[in-house]
Amino acid sequence: MLIFMKTISMVDFRLHSEGVVRQLRRGENLTLSYRGRPLARLVPIRQKQIVAEDDPFYRFYERADPKLKPMTNEEMDRAIYGRA
Numbered sequence: 001m002l003i004f005m006k007t008i009s010m011v012d013f014r015l016h017s018e019g020v021v022r023q024l025r026r027g028e029n030l031t032l033s034y035r036g037r038p039l040a041r042l043v044p045i046r047q048k049q050i051v052a053e054d055d056p057f058y059r060f061y062e063r064a065d066p067k068l069k070p071m072t073n074e075e076m077d078r079a080i081y082g083r084a
Contacts, residue, residue, distance in 0.1 A: 007031040007038070 006023070008030055013020055020042070023030060030042040064071075071079070 005029045005031045005041070007033050009036075010034050010039075 006028065008016075008020060010032065013032060020030065024042060024044045027044055029044075031038050032040045032042055
């Protein structure tokens with residue numbers, strides 16, 4: 001999949017930041033340039049993440065007992081993956 005990125009200068013970014021945010025909200029990827037050279041990529045964060053119900057971390061918090069001390073990393077590995 002080929003993704004085209006529009007390039008905007010620092011000046012445009014400063015003067016038109018509201019428009020830049022609108023573009024990002026539409027899902028556009030932007031390249032920010034400084035003195036004519038690419039400096040950074042502005043990439044929107046995807047708001048919805050779909051988690052499969054068989055994901056090991058899905059609803060892991062439901063296994064927690066608030067009366068007990070926090071689990072160690074080894075205990076979490078054992079609970080999630082069946083190993084230490």
